[in-house]
Amino acid sequence: MPHPRSVARxxxxxxxxxxxxxxxxxxxxxAVQVPTDAALHAEAVAWRKNLSERILPYWYDTxxxxxxxxxxxxxxxxxxxxxxxxxxxxxxxxMVWTFSLAHRKGYSTAQRDYLKAARHGVEFLQSAMKDxxxxxxxxxVAPDGALRDGRKRLYGESFVVYALVEYHRASxxxxxxxxxLDLYHVLQKRTHDTxxxxxxxxxERDWTPLPVxxxxxxxxxxxxxxANTHLHWMEALAELYDATHDAEVRKSLTEALExxxxxFYPADPAKSAFHFHPxxxxxxxxxxxxxxxxxxxxxxxxxxxxxEVLRTPRSWPHxxxxxxxxxxxxxxxKLGGVYNRGAGxxxxxxxxxxxxxxxxxxxxxxxGLGNQPSNAAYRTALTQTFQFVNTHMTDSRTxxxxxxVTSEGAPxxxxxxxxxxxxYHDVRALxxxxxxxxxxxxxxxx
Numbered sequence: 001m002p003h004p005r006s007v008a009r010x011x012x013x014x015x016x017x018x019x020x021x022x023x024x025x026x027x028x029x030x031a032v033q034v035p036t037d038a039a040l041h042a043e044a045v046a047w048r049k050n051l052s053e054r055i056l057p058y059w060y061d062t063x064x065x066x067x068x069x070x071x072x073x074x075x076x077x078x079x080x081x082x083x084x085x086x087x088x089x090x091x092x093x094x095m096v097w098t099f100s101l102a103h104r105k106g107y108s109t110a111q112r113d114y115l116k117a118a119r120h121g122v123e124f125l126q127s128a129m130k131d132x133x134x135x136x137x138x139x140x141v142a143p144d145g146a147l148r149d150g151r152k153r154l155y156g157e158s159f160v161v162y163a164l165v166e167y168h169r170a171s172x173x174x175x176x177x178x179x180x181l182d183l184y185h186v187l188q189k190r191t192h193d194t195x196x197x198x199x200x201x202x203x204e205r206d207w208t209p210l211p212v213x214x215x216x217x218x219x220x221x222x223x224x225x226x227a228n229t230h231l232h233w234m235e236a237l238a239e240l241y242d243a244t245h246d247a248e249v250r251k252s253l254t255e256a257l258e259x260x261x262x263x264f265y266p267a268d269p270a271k272s273a274f275h276f277h278p279x280x281x282x283x284x285x286x287x288x289x290x291x292x293x294x295x296x297x298x299x300x301x302x303x304x305x306x307x308e309v310l311r312t313p314r315s316w317p318h319x320x321x322x323x324x325x326x327x328x329x330x331x332x333x334k335l336g337g338v339y340n341r342g343a344g345x346x347x348x349x350x351x352x353x354x355x356x357x358x359x360x361x362x363x364x365x366x367x368g369l370g371n372q373p374s375n376a377a378y379r380t381a382l383t384q385t386f387q388f389v390n391t392h393m394t395d396s397r398t399x400x401x402x403x404x405v406t407s408e409g410a411p412x413x414x415x416x417x418x419x420x421x422x423x424y425h426d427v428r429a430l431x432x433x434x435x436x437x438x439x440x441x442x443x444x445x446x
Contacts, residue, residue: 034376035383037437043386044438047430054399055430056102059423060112063095068144070124071095073422077395077402077414084419086140086148089129093159094424096121100163100170104445105431118167122176125160134206135186139218150205154191155219155229157183161236165243170445180240184249192252193225196279198259201229224275224283227264227295234260235302242309250310257306265299267318269325270344272296290343293330294357296322297338297364304367316371323364327381331361335409336388351407356425358389358401363429366436401426 035043062081063071070092074082099118108114128145129137131152137160139149164180167173190207191199202210202222210216212223220226234256241249263280265272272291275283282288300322307314330339330348338361339348365382369375392409393401395416403413403421415421 033380035379039383040379040437041439043383044434044436045440048434048438048440050399051102051427051430051434052107055423055427056107056114057112058398058400059095059098059417060114060117063417063423064117064120065143066120069128070121070145071422072143073417073419075398075400075415075417077397077411077416079414084143086142086419087124087128087145088140088419089125089137089156090159091419091422092121092125092129093156093163094422096125096163097159097166098423098427100166101427101431104166104170105435106445115170118170122164122167125163126179131205135190136183136207138205151210151216152190152203152205152207153217153219153229154187154199154201155226155232157187158229158232158236161187161240162232165236165239168243177243181244181246181249184237184240184252188248188252193278197255198225198230198278198280199233199256200278201226221275221283221285221287223278224285225278225280226275227260227273227292227299230256230259230264231295231299231302234306238302238306238309253306253310257303257310260299261303261315261318265296265303265322267321269296269322290341290349292341292357293326293338293348294340294354294360297326298360301360301364301367314371319364319371320368323368323378326361326364327377331381332388332407333384335392335407336384337392337405337407337409338385339407352404352412353388353393353407353409354404355389355393355401355421358385358393359425359429361385363432366429366433370436 062075063073065072070087072084072087073091074084076082096118099114099121102108103115103118125137128141131138131150136152136157138147139151139153139156141148161180161183164176168177168180190203191201193200200209201220202214202217204210210222214222216222220228234253237249237253237256241253263273263276269291273282273288275285275288277283300319304314304319326338329345330342332339337353338357339350340352340354340357341350342348362382362385365378368378369382372378388409389401392405395402398416400416402411403415405412
């Protein structure tokens with residue numbers, strides 16, 4: 001079963017139809033000198049402007065379904081706007097999170113009220129996607145809100161918690177934070193493994209676990225514990241604990257952090273793992289082989305964030321090991337950009353360059369430079385990643401990064417918005433970068 005963030009090849013005719021001005025073909029990047037503080041500041045100013053004038057307005061203008069509720073994501077650099085056949089919980093929650101963040105960081109204007117956009121999504125989560133009989137949220141509904149897939153997946157529920165906390169921060173709405181905490185309690189009751197550490201991930205609508213190998217898992221493998229889900233559950237728990245200081249949430253966050261640090265993303269990045277059986281015996285499923293550079297570096301900075309909110313010592317050596325491994329084995333030193341997958345300390349096995357992987361490397365390098373400001377390798381890699389994205393992955397019509405390109409920078413999957421591509425990874429990384437390097441960034445809202 002393909003990973004939910006995997007990309008499918010598009011017909012050759014469509015590839016040829018891509019505008020070359022929008023997505024140039026392969027060309028080696030100019031030699032990059034180690035960027036100075038002034039150069040990183042200038043880069044941050046440019047991205048702040050891009051966020052303000054192109055990226056965030058694109059999502060506000062194209063994705064909000066004012067008539068039926070929630071958000072519609074179906075846009076393509078080749079085929080243009082489409083009609084989605086469903087609204088999925090992951091995308092809906094991620095859009096709420098990003099619009100909330102945009103408002104909290106000062107990007108709302110008289111023309112585009114990002115808090116209003118976030119509130120619109122919260123209302124849809126509550127009215128159309130919340131299961132009031134069994135608890136939790138449906139995986140997907142039709143565009144008009146009719147139930148499509150009522151199954152529960154911890155991966156999707158994690159993003160609802162994450163979104164509600166950020167909406168609370170942006171709006172001051174205490175009810176949203178209570179809703180996030182209530183959902184946490186439902187998930188802890190229904191999904192926490194009482195026999196072994198960690199959480200189970202795939203359920204029918206009534207929380208009956210899906211059998212091992214069930215094709216309805218959609219995200220990762222039914223009957224297994226996955227790095228992907230445990231990473232994002234840790235992410236949600238960190239923000240919930242930061243907002244509530246609830247003792248039970250702290251206990252869960254500590255457990256999730258330890259599982260991720262020890263099992264899925266150990267101190268030796270070459271031993272990273274995608275899946276385990278519930279008792280933590282290794283998975284032999286073919287999809288469990290190898291590692292994801294994007295997830296490894298995403299874990300690195302989310303680990304530091306979890307330790308920050310727990311007020312425990314930061315695992316910087318662990319962080320740097322994962323970032324340096326991805327730079328050494330998963331990064332294109334000639335063209336720039338980060339590959340998708342690899343295995344151990346060998347070369348990349350999947351050299352596709354996916355938008356979210358670039359975003360997570362930008363986020364990790366930004367935090368890495370916060371800890372090691374003079375790290376020349378990090379500074380250079382950050383600049384090269386931005387250059388690759390600007391040269392090979394940015395749609396000139398919209399300013400939005402396309403789903404994926406080949407290792408040479410040729411078009412592969414030209415999606416701008418779809419069920420697995422909202423605005424969460426890239427906007428989050430860019431806001432983090434702007435916050436770190438642009439002292440003139442918009443004033444955050446209290």
